[in-house]
Amino acid sequence: MSVAIWWIRRDLRLTDNQALATALAHGSQIVPAFIVDPQLLASPYGSDRRAAFLFGGLRALAAAIAERGGKLIVRHGEPATQLATLCRESGASAVYAERDYSPYATARDTSVAAALSVPLHLTDGLTARPMMAALKDDGTPYTVYTPYSRRWRQQVPLQRSDILPAPEQLPGPTSMASDDLPEPGAPSELSFVPGEGEAKQRLAAFVAGTDAPIYGYANYRNRPDLAGTAQLSPYLRFGMISARLAALAAYTAIERAPDADSRQSADTWLAELIWREFYISILHHFPHVRRGSFRPEYDAVAWQNDEAHFAAWCAGQTGYPIVDAAMRQLAATGWMHNRARMVAASFLVKDLLINWRWGERWFMRQLIDGDPAANNGGWQWTAGTGTDAAPYFRVFNPVTQGQKFDPDGAYVRRWVPELQRVPTKYLHEPWTMPRSEQTRAGCIIGSTYPAPIVDHAVARERILAAYAAVKA
DNA sequence: TTTTGAGTTGTTCGA
DNA sequence: GTCGAACAACTCAAA
Numbered sequence: 001m002s003v004a005i006w007w008i009r010r011d012l013r014l015t016d017n018q019a020l021a022t023a024l025a026h027g028s029q030i031v032p033a034f035i036v037d038p039q040l041l042a043s044p045y046g047s048d049r050r051a052a053f054l055f056g057g058l059r060a061l062a063a064a065i066a067e068r069g070g071k072l073i074v075r076h077g078e079p080a081t082q083l084a085t086l087c088r089e090s091g092a093s094a095v096y097a098e099r100d101y102s103p104y105a106t107a108r109d110t111s112v113a114a115a116l117s118v119p120l121h122l123t124d125g126l127t128a129r130p131m132m133a134a135l136k137d138d139g140t141p142y143t144v145y146t147p148y149s150r151r152w153r154q155q156v157p158l159q160r161s162d163i164l165p166a167p168e169q170l171p172g173p174t175s176m177a178s179d180d181l182p183e184p185g186a187p188s189e190l191s192f193v194p195g196e197g198e199a200k201q202r203l204a205a206f207v208a209g210t211d212a213p214i215y216g217y218a219n220y221r222n223r224p225d226l227a228g229t230a231q232l233s234p235y236l237r238f239g240m241i242s243a244r245l246a247a248l249a250a251y252t253a254i255e256r257a258p259d260a261d262s263r264q265s266a267d268t269w270l271a272e273l274i275w276r277e278f279y280i281s282i283l284h285h286f287p288h289v290r291r292g293s294f295r296p297e298y299d300a301v302a303w304q305n306d307e308a309h310f311a312a313w314c315a316g317q318t319g320y321p322i323v324d325a326a327m328r329q330l331a332a333t334g335w336m337h338n339r340a341r342m343v344a345a346s347f348l349v350k351d352l353l354i355n356w357r358w359g360e361r362w363f364m365r366q367l368i369d370g371d372p373a374a375n376n377g378g379w380q381w382t383a384g385t386g387t388d389a390a391p392y393f394r395v396f397n398p399v400t401q402g403q404k405f406d407p408d409g410a411y412v413r414r415w416v417p418e419l420q421r422v423p424t425k426y427l428h429e430p431w432t433m434p435r436s437e438q439t440r441a442g443c444i445i446g447s448t449y450p451a452p453i454v455d456h457a458v459a460r461e462r463i464l465a466a467y468a469a470v471k472a
Numbered sequence: 473t474t475t476t477g478a479g480t481t482g483t484t485c486g487a
Numbered sequence: 488g489t490c491g492a493a494c495a496a497c498t499c500a501a502a
Contacts, residue, residue, distance in 0.1 A: 393494050394482050
C-alpha cells in the first residue's frame with residue numbers, strides 16, 4: 001500500500017486537477033493536505049477577506065473529499081516542517097502539488113523539495129497551457145502580449161477529453177489529526193460564495209445558450225453598471241475551477257457562436273484568459289517587477305506621493321464619481337469591475353501622481369481575486385511602466401470614462417449614495433452643478449460630496465511632464 | 473544581420 | 488453631434 005500527499009495550495013478543486021490525478025496514479029492512499037503558511041498571512045500584500053474566501057473554499061473542498069471517503073488535513077506552520085511531519089505520520093512516499101510560478105512559491109517549493117526526504121512532484125494546472133509552451137522559438141519568454149497570444153493560440157484547441165474528471169473515491173487515512181479552519185464570516189460579508197460548485201455554476205451560466213452573456217462580452221464587459229462579466233476571477237485565483245475548463249468553455253462558445261459578433265465576443269473572453277497566463281509568465285520570468293517597474297527607467301518618475309490624496313483615493317472621496325464608486329465597490333465587496341479598475345488606477349497614478357506600487361498594495365489588501373501576477377501586470381499597464389508599449393498620451397479622463405461606460409449613472413448611484421438624486425447630465429462632473437441644482441439634489445459640493453481633489457486638466461499636463469522627464 | 477510592421481482597453485482638437 | 492487625424496519615439500518579434 002503506497003501513500004501520496006496531495007499538497008493543496010491554489011488548486012481547491014477535484015475536477016481537472018493534475019496534481020491530484022497524478023497523486024492518485026501513484027498512490028493507493030491519498031492525504032489531501034493544506035498548510036496554513038503564517039508567512040503568507042502576515043504579508044503586507046495579504047488580505048483577511050481573501051483568506052476568508054480561501055478558508056471557505058477549503059471547507060467546501062473538505063466536504064467534497066469527505067463524500068469520497070477521504071479527509072482533508074489542515075496544519076498550521078512552516079510548509080517544509082509540516083509536510084515532513086505529515087510524511088512521517090502517514091508513511092507517504094511522495095508529495096504532489098500544482099506548480100505555482102510566483103517568486104515566493106518558487107522559492108518555497110525549492111526549499112521544501114530540498115528539505116523533504118521524499119520527492120516533491122510538481123504538475124501543470126495553474127494555467128490552461130503549460131507555461132513553457134508559449135515561449136519564442138529561441139526559448140526566451142515573450143514580453144509583448146500580442147505575439148504571446150498568437151503563440152498560445154497556435155496550440156491545438158482544448159477538447160472535452162483534455163479535462164480530468166473528479167475522482168469518485170479518495171481513499172486515505174481518516175484518523176490523522178487536522179487543525180480547525182477559521183469560522184466563515186457572516187453571509188453578508190461574502191459577496192462571493194467560495195467553492196468549486198459555485199465556480200462551475202458561474203461558468204455554466206456565463207456560457208450556456210445562444211444568448212449567453214459570453215456572446216455579449218465584447219460590448220458589455222466595459223459596463224460596470226451591468227453584469228456583463230463572468231466574475232470568475234476569485235475562483236481562478238484559488239483554482240476552484242481550472243483554467244483549462246474555463247478555456248474549454250471559451251473554445252466551445254467560439255465554435256457554437258450563432259454569428260460573427262458572438263464569436264468575436266467569446267474570443268475576447270478567451271483573450272482575457274490568455275492575459276492572465278501572460279502576466280503569470282511575466283512575473284515568473286521577470287521577478288524584478290515585484291519590486292519595481294518592468295522598464296527600470298520608470299523607477300525614476302518624480303512621484304508626489306501625497307498621503308492625504310492617497311487616503312482620499314482609498315476611501316472613495318476624490319470628488320470624481322466614477323473613481324469613488326469604484327473604490328467603494330472594492331471596499332464593500334472585495335471586487336471591482338475591470339473597467340473601474342483601470343479608471344481608478346489611472347487616477348491614482350496619473351492624476352494624483354502617486355507611485356503605482358501604493359495602489360498595487362492597496363488592491364492586494366482588498367481584492368478577493370488579488371493575484372500577484374495579474375494585479376502587478378494590470379498596475380504596470382496602467383502606469384505605462386510595464387510590457388505594454390504605453391502611448392504617452394493614454395491618460396484616462398475620469399469624466400469621459402464615466403459618461404461613456406456608466407451612461408445612466410447606475411454604477412455611481414449604487415456606490416455613491418450622496419449622488420443619488422444628481423441629474424444624469426451632471427453626475428460624472430457634479431461640481432458643474434449650479435448651486436440651485438445642488439440644493440434640489442440634496443448634494444452640496446464641498447459639503448455632502450467632496451470637490452475634486454485635483455483638476456484633471458492640470459494633472460494631465462503634470463504627469464505628461466513627469467514622464468517626459470524620465471524619458472529624457 | 474537588417475529591415476519592417478506593429479503595439480488591449482485614450483483624448484483632444486478641428487473640420 | 489460626429490468623425491478622423493494627431494499625439495513621440497521606441498522596442499519587440501519575426502521575416
